[in-house]
Amino acid sequence: MISFKNRALWAAVASAIVAAVIAVAITRAADRPSGNDAQAAEETAVAQQSGTTTGEVKSFHLYATDGYLTLPGGESVYVWGYSLNNEQGTAVYPAPTLEVNEGDQVEVTLTNIGPAKTGIKRLAHTIHFHGLDVDQANDGVPETSQALLVGDSFTYRFTATHAGTYFYHCHVDTVEHLQMGMHGAFIVNAKDGVKTAWTGGPAYDKEYVMELNEIDPVWHKAVENGEPYDRTIFHPTYFTINGKAFPDTGGDPTTEITGDVGDHILVRLINAGYQPHSMHLHGHHFEVIASDGRPLEQRLDKDTIEIAPGERYDLLITFTQSGTYPFHSHTITDNMNNGVYPGGIHTMVDIAPADDANAVGVKKIGMKLDQPSATIDGKAAPMNVAPRAVDNTAYVPLNFIVQQLGGEVTPSETDGSIIYANDKTSIQMWSDRDLVVIDGRASARKTPLIDDQGIMLIALPFVSDMLGAGAKADYDAKSGDITIAAVPVALPVAKGMAGMDHGDHSDGGEVSSPDVSGIVVSMKDMLFAPVELKVKVGDTVTWVNDDPVVHSLADLGGAFDSGSIPPGGTWSYTFKDQVTYDYYCSIHPLMTGKLIVE
Template sequence: MINNTFLQRGIKKLLLAACAMTIILAIPLSSAAAEPTTIKKFQLYATDGYMTLPDGVQLYIWGYSLTNEPGSATFPAPALEVNEGDQVEIILTNIGPKKSGIKRLAHTIHFHGLDTDQQNDGVPHTSPAIQVGGSFKYQFKAKHAGTFFYHCHVDTIEHLQMGMYGAFIVKAKNGINQAWTGGPSFDKDYVFLLNEIDPVWHQAVEEGKPYDRTNFHPKYWTINGKAYPDSEKDPTSYIDGEVGETVLIRLINSGYEPHSFHMHGYHFQIIASDGRPLPEPVTKDTVLIGPGERYDLLVTFDQSGMFPFHSHNIVDNTNNGAYPGGLHTMIDVKENTPDSSPMLMTIRLKEGRNAVMVNGESMRLPNSPVVLNGTTYIPARFIGEMLGAEVKWLPKEKSIIYTTDKTTIQLWLNSSQSKVNGRLVSLFAPPKEIKGTTMVPLRFIADQLGAKLSKDSKTGEIIFTGAMSVASAPSHQSHTDGTSSGEANGNGGTGSMDQPTSTDPLTVIITTSFMPAKLTIKKGQTVKWVNKDTQIHTVYDLQDKFNSPNILPNAEFSYTFAETGTYTYYCSTHPSMVGEVIVTD
């Protein structure tokens, strides 16, 4: 009996211990299972198109597009951005070329530097390529924050040169501004995707003619698809900041040549290579980046000024032999002066209610906020103008663009893809047209424009708080303007801005060239040169009849022509810039 009782007690203790252990083990298991997984979805289309180089040359390209429209390829492909830990789904549909007579080739996506499995590696040697009319969904988890890129791996040497490549950025968990989760912090980051172009290859592909792939002689070099001076006009390829800011520059060499990138004015730290942190940062002012390599550079601006950032392989700084050009851009750092006229906007709004309170003043919306599947939608123009953004509607693309001095956001109706400062970002909820008004997800726009959201538990109102400049504050009238899907606001094009011109027939505008390059005048007339470039230029006559001092940006120089003849002049700092004045009686 004693032994049986002892045995029974022992069994009971073991059962209790087992139950306790089950409870203890169940807690972390259930907690881990409950942790949500964010899925980032993208849709890309493989097709062809054209790009324009700084000297006006048009180039036939292949690439990836955001729209299901043959001929809409972009150069380079849209930059994709996700966060560490995201599950990524990218559907590639091969819609084929628009141009007739072009071979209808297969395409893939290889995610360069990401350790995907064989099925999602995009290499036709090991998995089927996507034929015209076909689609494939690439699926993988973004395990490591870092700098990567993607490209077609079908006949790689040709397809990559033709333009089938783009940046792929994995940010730290939750998208915070750290180089990697727990790594160095930064205020903002830039992606510089480098490549070079041999127009002979592109022309041969366009005309369906054979060419020698061992005979590769690039004539153009690009940063994010832009060669200087166009790189200075592209906010993704031109660095601006303030003294005291820290900037992360992600260098990606997607081309076939090495480049030696040099920074004026500052030293930077190389903190990561090929998507992985370095054991210790390396302080340099020049970095040699080979084909396929990526480097993350961290720089803190300790002085104001404008400084070049360019390749020190000097030929890389030309456009078809003309200097300056190619892999050259600028770093523009201003003194950190606080905005003297900030305006705090506090907005209270509620689902189903047209009236909103803006800083205590009642206003009416063209359409009341609505909640769809847990997402609050608000009229597109109202939310942008409240934060001082310029708002444009592009009717052909059914797209809305918000522009501030630091941020550009583009969204498309019914699309879960958006562009933020040139990078493709996945949306949880797409913009929609509701009762004739374009409505956008409130939280996404608020987050991107630096506003904060909270909720009044008593009234059920959403409280929206953000800062904007008084100078950019919209009028009360604009608060009531809706952005209907049929609206065109006078600037529906997406092309580059026109070059400045002069209505004065005796004025020459200086940018990266003299415009007009040839001018015919009468004896005794005065010609004025006005510098509209960001660089300093001069006007030097080839026969030394007249020479200007340095003409600073927005400054001018004048000369009166007292004798007839043909005068050829140039910029002594940029001698490839040449102009001519013909003087008649």
């Protein structure tokens, strides 16, 4: 039996031992990084032993907040997302694409700055890197790793070990946060950024990242208003590629695929939504070369592929013939905007004949962003204004291009547009309208012109339209280099807008140019606007096709029929009888209108 005296002695000894252990622990803790830093140090040590730290450290900082997305027809929906700006309300849909190289050490810091909108819940957020095999601490699942409340920050760290196509999204209440817009592409290129699908894989000339999704505005409106909604009822009415739906996909460099015959195009498909989509390409087959970030042992030759929620496929397309071809979902309901066809997951592939930029007579122009000088076939030439970049698009001085490569520019006296023309083409452009008319065919594309104190700068993609299919106009956003190569063109033959039809199409009706006045009905976003119109006997009404597709209009009773009205075209009719007309587009029968003659 231990006496009281001995027990006191043993207690003193035990206390000394515990104190010593605590002191050692405190010393070791002081020398060891804490939290995520400790995990990062351990990863670095392991990586150094395995020899995988040859890549660069790539760091990004994202901010979780809210914003708005505009859909075709002008509808705006409230979204949550990630932003590169430390400012509430600046979320973009989809989130910014993050791009690294195989072997890079990746650091992505997320700061939850909360929504700009008041009166709604201020929720936690995370980032889950979908398809990247990161450890538990960096997995972004709140049940197993850290959830970030408003005001919190966390840095996710991992090594990009496999080149491929991935994406990232919030994993807090994923059902809601993913639909609200918290998702973006994550691309791991081959080592050193070589333009191959993976290290040692097939080479490509251009690549496109296409993130597919669908939107149920009812969910977004409920979240915006802080109201409950039934999550078992999901009824999307908009379907998007990179946050855009047709016709807004046209002319957008992220969604409209362009190239020359012989080019190899890598398309990275990501399904960030809740429903499968079946992507079909016209005019070509493609090779399915990778799935979910891993090369396929056996490539598949297909023209249609179904991609399930969360899946990614890499497609390699070799352009074998020139022309313009649709690339769209063959899930039929995906091709509508709020029930209006065509729309949704649909874009175009524009393929020019084989590159002849090295042919005899080609003139080569070199420019650089923000520098008012150029080179013409290697010789220096001054410019009166420097090229600039707006929304990732390069703009160059129009008069300088015309001076070097031919054609002429004439201002319109009626609507503030300008007309560029040469012996093969005529292009009408505005600095305040998202419209361009090329040989009588209109495209609803981003504004092609910027007016810089009377000097016009033209968006670089339109230079190829001006100078023909053989022209090359390239822009490297990283270096700021701009290169244009084309055979100079001749002055125009005396003519009006090329290809514009002024002939009669029915009794009292006429197709004409887009310069109109008086009573006007617009055909835009697959709708007549206004839908209902009252006029008087003797009035003339002009319908203007502001869509990038052909329309028509016909009276249900057979009183008039316009025939086909091309994009940018118009059709006029003078009403002589006191009648109510119900009319429709023969090509898009959901487009209906009413005209009341009083």
